[in-house]
Amino acid sequence: MTIERHYDDEALISFLESGDQLAARRDHHLATCRACAESLTEYRAIADVLGVEAVWDLRDLRSEPVPSTIANLRAFATQMADEDATAAVYLSELLAGARETWMPRLAQHPEYRTAGVVRKLIEATDHALDTMPPDAVEIANLAVDIAEGLDPASYASDTVMKLRGAAWREKAYALFYVGNYAIANEAICAAESHISNCLVDAYDRARVDLVRALIYRPLERPTEALKLITASARVFEFFGDEAQVRTATESAAYLLTSTGDYRAAIDKFSAILAGAERAGDLATQARLHMNIGGCLRELHDVTRAMERFQISAELYEEAGVPTEALRNRWNIARLLQASGQVVVAAQRLSEIHTSFLSLGMPGAAVLVGLDLAEIFIFQGKRAEVEKICQQAIAELQRSGLAYSERAMTALAYLREAVAQSEVSVPMVNHVREYIRRLPQEPRRLFAPMYAEMS
C-alpha cells in the first residue's frame, strides 16, 4: 500500500509562486487531497489580498462602538415598532367595509397618516392580491396618498423617500396584476424617482426594476425587461439576497416564454422548483407548476400541461390563494375545450366565470365568457351568446377599467353579429384576442373582422 504524503507549506507556496494554475489543477495529490487543496486556496487568497492597497494602510481605526449611534438606532427601531403597533389598529378601522369607503375615511382621519400605516398598507396589498386584486390597488392608493403627504423632516434620514418609493412600487405591481399596464408603468417611474433620492438606493432600485421588468413584458419590451432582470439579479447577489436572486431567475424564465423559448423556460422554472419544494414554499411551487404547465401547453403536450395545472390549482388552494387557483382551473377548462370535451368545459367555464366576478376580476370574467361563447356557437346556442355579450358589457360598465369602453365596442359588435345571425367562432376569437390585448394596449382601436382580413 502506498501512503501519499501531504505537501508542506514550501511546496504549496512553490505552486503559488510558479503562477501556473493549470499545474496545480493537473497535480494528482492536489486533485484528491482536500486539506492540501484548501491550504493552497487559502495561500492564494491571502496573496491576492496582499495586492489590495487598503490592506497596507495599517493606521488604527476607532474600534469602539459609538454610543450616540447606538442611541439613534435604538430610538428609530423603538419608534418604528410603536408606530407599527398603533398602525395595526388603525388599519383594521381604515379597511373596514367596501373599498369605496376607504379613501373618504382616510380623509376624515388625519391620525392615520403615519409611516407605520404606510408600512402596514404595503404589507396588506400582498394578501389582497391573493384574494381580491382590486382591493390591492385601492390599498396601494391609500399607501401612496399617505406617503406623499408625510413630512420628510419629521422622520429620520430617507424614511419618507423610501416609503414613497415602496408605496408606488406596490401600486405599480397591483396595477400590473389587474392588467392596467400603462398606468402601472407610470407608477413604477414614480417609485424610481423617489428611491433615487436615497443614500442607500441600489437594493430598492433593483426591486423597482424587477417590477418594471414584469410590466415591460406585456408592453412587449422583452429585451429591456431581460436586461433589467439581469441587472437586478446582480444587485441581489451583491447584497447576498438569494431569495431575490431566485425571484429574478424566475422572472427571466417567465420572459423566455414571451419570446417563445418554452423549453429553456421549463428548465429554469424546474431548477427553481426543486428549491421551492425543499423549502416547502407552497405558493412558489404552485406558481412554478402553473408556468411549466403553460409552457407544456404551448409545446402541445396537453396531458402533462393539464397535470401541472391541476397540481398548481391544488397547491394554490392549500396556500390560500383563490385567484391563482382559479386561473389554473381556467387553463384546464380551455385545454378540455381545445381537446373537444366541450360539455365538461362549458360547465367548468361557467363556474369559473362566476368565481372571477365574485373575486372582483371583471377583465378575466369577460374573457372566460368569450370562451363560453365559442362553445355555445359550436352548439348552435346563439341566444346564450347574446346573453354573454350583454352581461359582459354590463360587467365592464361597472368595472371602471381603463379599457372598458373599447372592450364594450368590440362586444357590441359581437352582439350585433349574433342579432344578424352572422356570428362565427373566428369572430369570437377575434374579439377575445382584441380584449385580451387591451390591458397592454389600451389605445388600440377595434377593427371588425372583415376589415382586418381585407
Add this chain to the structure above:
Amino acid sequence: MAVKPKSEQKPTPADDVETLYIQHRNLLMYVACRKFRISESDAENLIQEVFLSFLQTGTKIENVRAWLVAAMCNASRHYWRAQGRTEALPDDFNDHSDPGSHGLAEQFALQMTVRQALKYLQPRCRETLWLHYFEGRSAVDVARELETTNRYAEKLIHNCLKRVREIYMNITAVNR
C-alpha cells in the same frame, strides 16, 4: 402568471439593532475608511444611515452581513458623488466585485484580518511582502532592494507568506 415580490414588514427590536451594529461596525468602518477613503467621523454617519436603511427594507434579509456591506459600498459611492469629487478615490471605486466567485462581505472580512495580521509581522517581513505581492516585484528585484541574495529573497518571501498565514489562522481561530 407573474413573479410576486413579497413585502415582509417585521420591526427589528432595539436590542437586536444594537447587537447587529456592534457585530458589524468594524467591518463597515473598514469598508468606508479603507476601500472608499472616507473619514472616520463621516463613515460613522454612513454606518448609521446603512442601519436605518436596513431597518426599513421591508423584506426578510437572509445574509445580514452581505447586505450591510453592499449597502455600505452603495452609501460610500453616494457620499463621494454628493461631495462632487472622485480624484482621491481608488481605481476600483466602481468595482462591484464579482459576487458569484466570492462574497463581497467575505472579501472585506479577509482583507481586514490580513491587515491585522500584517501588523504583527516584523517590519522586514512586511517590506518583503509589500515589494513582492503589492508592487509585484520579482524575487530578484526584492533581493536587490533588500541587498541580499536571490536565494535568500525567495526564502524570505516564502517564510513571510507562511508567517502571515499562521497569524491569520490564529486570529480567525480566536474569532471563531
